[in-house]
Amino acid sequence: MASVLTIRGGKALRGTVSVRGAKNLVPKAMVAALLGDTPSTLRNVPEIKDVDVVTSLLRIHGVDVTKDPETGDLYMDPTKAKSATSAEINTHAGDSRIPILFCGPLIHAIGEAFIPDLGGCKIGDRPIDYHLQVLRQFGAVVDKTPDGILITAPNGLKGAKLELPYPSVGATEQVLLTATRAEGITELKGAAVEPEILDLIAVLQKMGAIITVQTDRVIRIEGVPALRGYNHRALPDRNESASWASAALVTRGDIYVEGADQQDLTAFLNTFRKVGGEFEVDDDGIRFYHPGGELNPLVLETDVHPGFMTDWQQPLVVALTQADGVSIVHETVYENRFGFTEALRRMGATIQVHRECLGSIPCRFGQRNFLHSAVISGPSKLSGADIDVPDLRGGFSHLIAALAAEGTSRVTGIEIINRGYERFEEKLRGLGADFDVEAL
Numbered sequence: 001m002a003s004v005l006t007i008r009g010g011k012a013l014r015g016t017v018s019v020r021g022a023k024n025l026v027p028k029a030m031v032a033a034l035l036g037d038t039p040s041t042l043r044n045v046p047e048i049k050d051v052d053v054v055t056s057l058l059r060i061h062g063v064d065v066t067k068d069p070e071t072g073d074l075y076m077d078p079t080k081a082k083s084a085t086s087a088e089i090n091t092h093a094g095d096s097r098i099p100i101l102f103c104g105p106l107i108h109a110i111g112e113a114f115i116p117d118l119g120g121c122k123i124g125d126r127p128i129d130y131h132l133q134v135l136r137q138f139g140a141v142v143d144k145t146p147d148g149i150l151i152t153a154p155n156g157l158k159g160a161k162l163e164l165p166y167p168s169v170g171a172t173e174q175v176l177l178t179a180t181r182a183e184g185i186t187e188l189k190g191a192a193v194e195p196e197i198l199d200l201i202a203v204l205q206k207m208g209a210i211i212t213v214q215t216d217r218v219i220r221i222e223g224v225p226a227l228r229g230y231n232h233r234a235l236p237d238r239n240e241s242a243s244w245a246s247a248a249l250v251t252r253g254d255i256y257v258e259g260a261d262q263q264d265l266t267a268f269l270n271t272f273r274k275v276g277g278e279f280e281v282d283d284d285g286i287r288f289y290h291p292g293g294e295l296n297p298l299v300l301e302t303d304v305h306p307g308f309m310t311d312w313q314q315p316l317v318v319a320l321t322q323a324d325g326v327s328i329v330h331e332t333v334y335e336n337r338f339g340f341t342e343a344l345r346r347m348g349a350t351i352q353v354h355r356e357c358l359g360s361i362p363c364r365f366g367q368r369n370f371l372h373s374a375v376i377s378g379p380s381k382l383s384g385a386d387i388d389v390p391d392l393r394g395g396f397s398h399l400i401a402a403l404a405a406e407g408t409s410r411v412t413g414i415e416i417i418n419r420g421y422e423r424f425e426e427k428l429r430g431l432g433a434d435f436d437v438e439a440l
């Protein structure tokens, strides 16, 4: 049900939040369960929309998915996997980006895969050309039908020598999920190596796969004829952790993020320190806090791992509106991820967006018509405004801007935030945020 948040800003967020399994791993590990010939158990599963969507898609395909009512652990039994109609699958059209990753596992399990229209954040065109290209190289046949994409492999899936034009996270996962049970050896050059991909590799290895991550973005997979189920605890959501860290900076607060893992946040923690935030790491999480005084402006470029993750950019930009001086952010992963700055400008921030590459990372968007660099001048006093949430991270950014602003903000479209932040309203209350929720 749609609702509106009325936020009374100006209060520092203080306290503890817990983060659980990563949104960018958990649904993919669920898809991997289809590759096994025995059941799998996935632990540390968050209550987010993509988990619901994938649960439903697995059930539509005959996988028995049960959730432990106390722990939330998922038990997935794929032994009765079956075909589903396009009408059943299309009930999830536009819901998530994960359905494209069902291709390999469904072909291995039932001989064909039907893919509905994809959803996910609207932060650029987000084509699936790399996915379809690698599937064809494995021997799959791709038919675009009026209802969606039908993928089959009349002659089976065979290992291949592949190279991605850009280290796409999703296309790398597509290769992993397809190659592990394809016949022969697959070598992927130009692979993405995000921590969530390495955790997916850990899941597949538990299932019996043989995967080597070589240097220079090369992954080698030796196909095996069968895989078994796995038992795995998902790695924590580093993007949620980084968001709460930015929330602490923006509201001049102090947030302990239980579950945050330093190893996967190295690039973020360096930037957080340079901007003037303080953090303390212990065995169970990381405390992020604003030490008082002014924040420092900086020059930042988003990049694939091990660079500064694009999903950290939007909340950090809000912190940069509070830094003393001019900051520059060059977004090199998505061509259109600064739309959210319009609402920040209405709240009083000084941010200009430019078509030029304001950075040194060679970027696919230079000399084209994409507003993918931002210049932020601070510190700006933020005031409450009416905001309609545009996408997941943009929405979180608007929430933290509203929480720091003077006066009242009215925020609609907050359902999108549930895609990546489980029980965020409860967490915000626990941190002392002052807001009301009303059904629309």
Ligand SMILES: CC(=O)N[C@H]1[C@@H](OP(=O)(O)OP(=O)(O)OC[C@H]2O[C@@H](n3ccc(=O)[nH]c3=O)[C@H](O)[C@@H]2O)O[C@H](CO)[C@@H](O)[C@@H]1O
Residues within 6 Å of the ligand: 023, 024, 025, 097, 124, 125, 126, 127, 128, 129, 130, 131, 132, 166, 167, 168, 169, 170, 171, 192, 310, 311, 333, 334, 335
């Ligand atoms: C569910 C999930 O895990 N989402 C994450 C995943 O998205 P996702 O896997 O969709 O992102 P990709 O890494 O594939 O996209 C990176 C870039 O490659 C382009 N591209 C991608 C595929 C393709 O076939 N053709 C193509 O041109 C995209 O438009 C984008 O510009 O990685 C992104 C980059 O770290 C994160 O922001 C998302 O949070």
Ligand SMILES: C=C(OP(=O)(O)O)C(=O)O
Residues within 6 Å of the ligand: 097, 119, 120, 121, 122, 123, 239, 311, 392, 393, 420
């Ligand atoms: C872009 C994101 O997610 P998705 O790929 O699911 O749209 C995100 O998590 O910021």
